[in-house]
Amino acid sequence: MREVLKSVKLFLLTVLNGLTLGALYFLVASGFSLVFGLMRNVNLAHGSLYLLGGYIGFDVAESTGSWTLGVAAGFASMAILGVVLQVLIFRRMQGEDLRQTLVSIGISIILADFMLWIWGGDSYQFIIPDALFGAVTIPLLGLKYPAYKLFVLLSAVVIGIGLWLFLNRTRIGMMIRAGVDDRGMLQASGINVNLVFAITFALGAGLAGLAGVIGGSALSLAPGEDLRYLLASLVVVIVGGMGSVTGAAIGAALIGLADQFGLTYSPTYGVIYTFLVMVIVLAVRPTGIMGRK
Amino acid sequence: MPLSQFESGAAGKGAIRLEFAPWQLVLLLLLIVYPFGANDFFIVQIGAQSLLLGTVALSLMLLAGYGGIVSLSQMTVAGIAGYMVAILGVDSYNLGLGWPWWVVVPGAILIATLAATLIGMISVRTEGIYTIMITLAIGVAFYYFCNQNYAIFNGFTGFAGLKPPPLFGIDWRSPMPFYYLSMVVAVVAYAVVSYFERTTFGLSLQAIRDNPRRMEALGYNVTVHRVAAHAFAGLIAAIGGVMLVWYNGRISPGTINVGNLINILIIAVIGGIRKPIGAYLGAIVFVLIGNFAIDLIDRERFNMLIGFCFLIIVLFSPDGLLGLWEKFKSMSRREPKDEW
Secondary structure (H helix, E strand, O other), X not given: OHHHHHHHXXXXXXXXXXXXXXXXXXXXXXXXXXXXXXXXXXXXXXXHHHHHHHHHHHHHHHHHOOXXXXXXXXXXXXXXXXXXXXXXXHHHHOOOHHHHHHHHHHHHHHHHHHHHHHHOOXXXXXXXXXXXXXXXXXXXXXXXXXXXXXXXXXHHHHHHHHHHHHHHXXXXXXXXXXXXXXXXXXXXXXXXXHHHHHHHXXXXXXXXXXXXXXXXXXXXXXXXXXXXXXXXXXXXXXXXXXXXXHHHHHHHHHHHHHHHHHHHHOHHHHHHHHHHHHHHHHHHOOOOXXXXX | OOOEEEEEOOOOOOOEEEEEOHHHHHHHHHHHHHHHHOOHHHHHHHHHHHHHHHHHHHHHHHHHHHHOOOOOOHHHHHHHHHHXXXXXXXXXXXXXXXXXXXXXXXXXXXXXXXXXXXXXXXXXXXXXXXXXXXXXXXXXXXXXXXXXXXXXXXXXXXXXXXXOOOHHHOOOOOHHHHHHHHHHHHHHHHHHXXXXXXXXXXXXXXXXXXXXXXXXXXXXXXXXXXXXXXXXXXXXXXXXXXXXXXXXXXXXXXHHOXXXXXXXXXXXXXXXXOOHHHHHHHHHHHHHHHHHHHHHOOHHHHHHHHHHHHHHHHHHOOOHHHHHHHHHHHHHHHHHHHOO
């Protein structure tokens, strides 16, 4: 009986861990997916935006002593960088997908080296606010779980709902959705597409920066994390479908769960689970679970 | 441009025609005499390394330039060939199966080519930028797998002490023989790819690149052509991979990390992705920057330098250095016309 209870607990813990990781992946990948869906722009520097936002948020949080300000700084700094990249570089090559992708690879290489230069190879750990520190006992199960991880899960849900409302209930959101479906038609109906692009890019990049601080607090910030989250974003949008927030949420949850179940039940082959999910989805639905063509 | 033509075999139907441009013969001659005017560092570190990286980049050029398929997993295929050399053959930790080289080398190339075919079958369902994403995801997943798998791939440590077999009593590890071995591999690969451009398969692949829907309507099986292109490019990458593992003497997950996957793309793009020679041109530039960045700027900032070079080339000349050369040629050709 005790053994059974123990394995049930392990199972639930794995589910929770998977969902938390999925929540983090969702925060990063939703921006990636949104930018791709609207602009056909595969921004392979998205992982770099995650890490850079995290570092900047860390510096701000250290100097002001406020974690919340750090989160805001992570979002704001990357939103601004996103607009700058969009206006200065990507706008000049609209419609040339491949060139945009190559350029974003160049940017990610430069940013990675720049961050190594400024912040070095150490890993950084945020000081989490007291309110989120410690463990919470989940009622009924008697399961103890870190409060901060639950906060990550909650914030992803809140941001996900916020994003959904923004896209489905506001005028700008309507424009973005229209742009995803038919960019030419949106332009023809007299809407400043460049402005919509800039806003989307700012939002997508800002979300990456925000995720950098939130994810950096859950785990840590170190060189190489940029690639990890870039890969996560890639797999999440391949699985979930491009340009769909719901798809990103489903994809992120699936990948997070696959990752954690792999880690718990067969540690050496954890990556294979993630990979298998991707291959199966591609075989059944090449455009992703929520993707349309 | 005048072409000197050589015909081998029976003239007429089915004859294999090899065509050389004069500059190609000059280049071949230069490659042959190069080691006599260079020290060991320039023969191996610059010469052989450029030729081998160029060969792996050539496999990407073949896919991207002729097939319109940008695959980031070409270094992964090369890495699989390298790993197989270690796993099937002899290494310094005695972890491998220790089979003789004449089984190991074809075996490694075969397995890597099969892996490339498999990657092709997975990624063929996607197009354009999706292909980049999925091949990158495959490459990174394999990197993490090798890193964690100790049973077969010996995890983080990988394998060491891998060297070419002592054939004909020659130590193929010493600079001159290794350079010539690399040169022969590179020249043959280059010649095969150049020839491929004009074969039926090569032409239909290029037609598929330009208009897959029309080719499908004409009755061509687009999927099979694309998978076959992956397999053929995989074969070239695999041969390059076997040579690279002998060059390095070791293989570990670091060989196939994201940085190295992307380096192959950088090499092909810097040189110019539309012509086979671009891959080698890019490799020379890349290797030179890699070795002499220390003299130009701080040793640590190599990535930033190569990143900027890449960015500038992508921003200003989508066809790479070859594109710049073509532009320059057409510009200088137009101007002196009045004087003639």
